[in-house]
């Protein structure tokens with residue numbers, strides 16, 4: 167799914183009106199109908215619910231007026247509040263004329279703000295994608311008032327005050343919505359960590375916008391749902407053999423952190439790898455053979471750390487990092503790995519391998535093309551060496567980093583962002599806070615290693631599929647264990663089912 171900018175969204179509205187031979191008022195009516203149906207179906211509104219619809223001067227306000235009219239027709243008793251303005255959009259004015267007399271309609275002012283008891287429903291239709299700068303004056307006062315009440319707030323298209331695709335100063339007046347109803351496509355702003363409290367739960371309501379315009383529009387950012395991955399994971403052919411799925415090498419674990427190696431190894435096997443060899447320090451030999459008998463163990467001469475790189479010739483893909491520690495000798499192994507990997511052997515670097523890259527920065531320039539890095543926010547900050555100013559700046563850093571080093575970088579968290587060497591960025595839709603638990607990242611590394619060893623997949627598809635399936639495994643696991651009860655090992659059990667959903 168593409169993520170359009172606010173300007174592209176406006177162009178999409180226009181293209182839809184032209185392609186479908188409808189008026190913009192008719193399109194607004196579609197948007198309003200989708201909102202009204204959502205309110206009736208999802209919120210199960212009682213006829214006695216106190217409903218306040220707050221309308222701004224543009225088309226977002228026009229949507230609000232149309233929803234108020236539709237709710238009135240359906241037997242509800244909404245009240246409308248209008249923001250005074252010098253100018254109104256044409257479709258706002260048309261919907262203002264169509265508003266039934268029976269609906270109570272008042273003008274907002276600093277002294278006349280709606281009383282909003284708990285249990286009331288507020289429809290926030292003050293501003294949508296037309297917002298050009300942070301709110302000040304009366305609109306800001308209204309937003310602050312709204313945020314102090316206990317009413318349920320549903321934002322139309324965007325929480326008012328939030329910019330669709332650019333940063334804004336901390337402390338800006340932005341509605342804290344419980345639900346946001348976005349039309350056709352989500353907005354980039356919904357995926358930024360700092361906006362979570364404003365956007366609340368968000369839903370995309372299809373309103374029949376012009377698909378060929380969307381198809382032909384170039385974007386920088388994509389939202390990855392199951393439909394976006396359809397056809398990318400081929401079924402295993404009847405005459406396939408271990409070679410098709412590749413032989414993978416995992417370099418992981420140190421004294422006290424062998425669990426990371428075990429989790430990554432199990433995930434790699436469940437990810438469908440042909441063969442797996444695991445290099446741990448000698449202390450890990452028995453642990454690994456006992457807990458992952460399907461993998462071959464290749465213990466390091468050192469008791470506690472990985473200090474020597476095995477001969478790479480047999481391996482299609484190599485992952486390094488989970489539980490590795492940051493010994494000088496392990497840094498040397500990383501240096502050799504980067505030197506010897508060559509351009510056709512896939513590399514995945516995680517955890518301490520990333521920390522070693524950050525402390526031995528000359529190695530960053532030696533990453534083979536298409537290496538996949540999987541930092542969480544802190545590891546990414548160490549890699550760039552510069553704290554991000556805000557969520558959007560971090561994305562710019564990610565884009566620049568991937569371009570400069572010709573690598574894929576999986577920036578982990580809610581809506582994990584995949585940066586690519588070519589520029590486009592992909593935001594993952596699966597996963598849940600239950601996955602914020604030690605070892606979840608090790609599972610991702612193992613799964614990525616399996617898909618990078620799979621000779622049928624491009625680096626981009628392997629990364630997209632691994633990140634999506636990892637989150638989906640988390641969602642399937644949490645459905646059984648609950649989020650708090652989820653541990654990383656549970657993710658491994660659900661990799662198979664998650665991949666099966668994608669196959670074919």
Ligand SMILES: NC(=O)C1=CN([C@@H]2O[C@H](COP(=O)(O)OP(=O)(O)OC[C@H]3O[C@@H](n4cnc5c(N)ncnc54)[C@H](O)[C@@H]3O)[C@@H](O)[C@H]2O)[C@@H](O)CC1
Nearest residue numbers: 194197223224225226293294295296297298299300301323
């Ligand atoms: N995306 C879509 O496909 C559709 C969008 N529609 C609605 O149209 C909305 C966009 O409408 P508009 O482009 O008219 O924009 P908005 O209604 O979001 O806001 C524009 C108005 O706000 C004013 N304004 C902007 N920034 C301000 C600020 N900081 N302080 C005070 N006033 C400010 C502008 O002068 C203008 O009057 C969408 O968010 C959506 O709700 C629907 O009606 C139809 C379908």
Ligand SMILES: Nc1ncnc2c1ncn2[C@@H]1O[C@H](COP(=O)(O)OP(=O)(O)O)[C@@H](O)[C@H]1O
Nearest residue numbers: 578579580597598599601602604605606607608
């Ligand atoms: N709130 C969340 N929503 C979705 N996914 C999450 C969330 N928190 C963590 N995750 C996922 O869990 C994994 C955690 O990885 P990481 O931070 O490396 O953990 P560890 O180092 O303990 O293995 C990442 O893939 C991340 O995307």
Ligand SMILES: [K+]
Nearest residue numbers: 290293324326
């Ligand atoms: K709004």
